Amino acid sequence: MTDLYPAADDREILRQAAAAHTAAAQDVEAFLRRLPEVPDPADVTEYANLLTREERTRADREAAADAAGLTIASLESDQGR
Secondary structure, eight states, X not given: OOOSSOOHHHHHHHHHHXXXXXXXXXXXXXXXXXXXXXXXXXXXXXXXXHHHHHXXXXXXXXXXXXXXXXXXXXXXXXXXX
């Protein structure tokens, strides 16, 4: 028999993954707020590192959601194809 609710540990892992993703997205926003009008190579490198972290934490959050039973097949519409 399948449990109707995910185990507490799966939910906690998901909450932690969501918090990490939120923090990563906030770091991107903070960087963009202080970005100079003309970015230098160090700014480009920092931005690339921040985006990589944000993408990794998003993937971790999605994996945790899947483990907690919150799998979503697709958010994109197939209309117009």
